[in-house]
């Protein structure tokens with residue numbers, strides 16, 4: 221009886237352990253099978269997308285434009301496109317040009333700027349070494365339309381949701397101009413965008429509701445004869461990340477981008493803004509460092525948590541000052557630029573103060589900026605033209621810049637000549653009247669030059685003299 225019980229016990233134990241092992245193995249097999257299936261699904265998706273791109277490339281003679289922001293989605297599209305083009309080249313079918321178009325607003329976050337220009341250099345070298353039919357084009361705003369020309373030159377208050385004057389000027393117009401020119405040259409172009417449905421419900425709806433032709437192309441709203449293709453619109457976020465992590469970029473690698481994302485930990489990338497389904501610029505990751513459209517620059521705040529990026533803090537402080545000044549009406553003129561009464565542009569002395577502050581920050585940070593100024597000499601000259609228009613006959617912008625060793629040799633016929641400046645300086649010394657007072661009086665008079673009714677001028681002159689007497693000239 222004892223032996224029988226022992227046998228039953230042993231048999232039972234053995235069966236249990238066998239069943240356990242069998243069950244575990246079955247589970248492991250199930251999991252690894254699931255992994256393999258998932259992996260296969262991803263590989264298939266990559267292959268399908270590449271095949272789709274290949275067919276699209278061969279379907280007509282339209283040149284392609286890949287808008288490249290350096291972010292994960294546009295990097296994925298570019299990566300796939302380059303791989304397809306390499307294959308087509310081997311087959312002798314790479315007859316049409318692929319343009320890589322990127323936007324440089326002039327106020328990109330320096331860390332992003334450094335990464336971005338390094339990436340474009342890598343791409344240029346790769347294209348050259350592989351003799352690929354690709355061209356890299358960086359589009360930027362005209363000097364009359366840059367952020368600093370408008371803010372410091374014309375005195376525009378820093379942008380906000382209600383007065384967002386920047387996106388068109390800094391991003392949309394320069395890109396539209398370039399795309400229109402190649403579209404006109406070639407009669408039509410195809411733009412490849414890195415938009416995806418799973419970025420948000422709104423994005424999905426927006427992508428879904430657009431009319432597509434039989435090839436899946438959407439007509440661009442504003443650029444003539446331009447079609448849009450979104451090759452990764454059905455990719456999920458994790459498929460994009462897996463792709464970037466498991467596939468080395470043909471031109472180098474994606475590690476630097478992955479690390480930027482890790483440090484910035486934001487959401488979507490701020491694309492070239494020609495994307496019909498793009499989220500509103502300014503709410504996105506890695507926008508301009510001066511952006512006051514968002515109440516807080518989260519990506520900059522995240523960056524500043526990292527020891528190696530903390531040097532950008534003065535930029536963030538400056539951005540916060542811009543925001544404060546915007547809402548402090550004592551910094552603003554009481555007339556708009558069109559002459560109507562109302563809260564107007566920044567006062568001249570505020571613009572001068574901001575220019576000086578910007579150049580001070582730039583001087584301190586220059587070793588970190590890889591030789592790229594925060595504000596260019598061309599912009600300073602343009603700012604001077606705007607200030608001259610506002611009565612700055614002493615060319616203060618140029619002299620402020622030259623205090624920071626910019627060595628700009630620009631002078632306008634409309635500004636005071638050397639002799640006139642000497643005259644005012646000696647007058648100031650003889651009569652004990654500060655040159656700033658004369659400057660301010662001249663600006664006041666200049667303000668009225670186009671007005672038929674000049675009755676307010678006496679009161680304004682009186683206000684300037686009174687402020688001077690009280691030592692508050694800078695507050696005017």
Ligand code: SF4
Pocket residue numbers: 379384386387390391490501502507508510511512513514
């Ligand atoms: S990121 Fe901000 S400042 Fe730059 S263009 Fe967009 S809204 Fe304007």
